[in-house]
Amino acid sequence: MDLDFKIYMEDLVENARKELTDVGYEQLLTPEEVNEALDKEGTALVMINSVCGCAGGIARPAAIHSLNFDKKPTHLYTVFAGQEKDATEAVRERTPDFLPSSPSFAFFKDGKVVDMIERHEIEGHDVMSVITDLQAWFMEHGDDI
Helix, strand or coil, rough: CHHHHHHHHHHHHHHHHHHHHHHCCCCCHHHHHHHHHHHCEEEEEEEEEECHHHHHHHHHHHHHHHHCCCCEECCCEECCCCCCCHHHHHHHHCCCCCCCCEEEEEEEEEEEEEEEECCCHHCCHHHHHHHHHHHHHHHHEEECC
């Protein structure tokens, strides 16, 4: 792999991570971290991040701006598809009724998956429609802030 391209990709991934951690999402890097996090009481939003255009142009902005709401999940987490493959697989094992896709969002309550927003519901849609979907979960299951 060309060194310049490798540096570019590392920079792209780091910036994509930082966008979420800067607003309070916690990175889950191992299957153990995923299981420990998702076994906690309360609600959890997990964004399965990626470097594709719909992640950067739609999913991450939706993940960030959806938090400007009166209710939020108890916990905010992110895994990075293609980077932490085992952690991503651990999240997917907890969502057996959904096909693997990234970017995507999984919403959990007390360790059980409630629903997902899959890539096909992100790609080709606008940011506001994804925000609206996320905030509907928050309204139904989230905590008052």
